[in-house]
Amino acid sequence: MNKTEKADVVQALRDSLLTASSVVAASHVGMPVNTVNALRSEFRKQGVEYMVVKNTLVRIAVEGTEFEALGPLLKGSTALAFGHGDSPTPAKIVKKFASENDKFVIKGGFLPGEGLLDEKGVLQLSEMLSKDELRSKLLGVFQAVPAKFVRTINEAPSGFVRVLAARKDSLAA
Helix, strand or coil: CCHHHHHHHHHHHHHHHHCCCEEEEEECCCCCHHHHHHHHHHHHHCCEEEEECCHHHHHHHHCCCHHHHHHHHCCCCCEEEEECCCCHHHHHHHHHHHHHCCCCEEEEEEECCCEEECHHHHHHHHHCCCHHHHHHHHHHHHHHHHHHHHHHHHHHHHHHHHHHHHHHHHHHC
């Protein structure tokens, strides 16, 4: 790579990092190419950017940003997954893939505003609900209150009708 290519890679990395909602660092050393390609495909489907770049270029790209905390994770072969939508998405994909492949190692991650995450932190992040899941739960809460209110309002006349029916039955007997 010549200097201009390296500068382009560093700028692309910086742009990806600055717009990322989360970053997960991992290593896939010793894994078959087809398996790694399947992982890349899954990342692409979920809108997650996945790249393997030299650690020195990543260090240059993160210089002067909050992502500089990624430094300790940049040892050996490192692949970075950048989530640009839901923060838990890259962590969920990585966790599932690591459980199926022994050679895949989760090094850690970074959550803007929170800081550096170790492997345990990435696994906890993967357990978080996505935005869509949170929205559906919130919608359920919003719908439950009016539904309970309507049931409560309907219960008074229904109860009154049941009392009248019981009285009628008792008089008929």
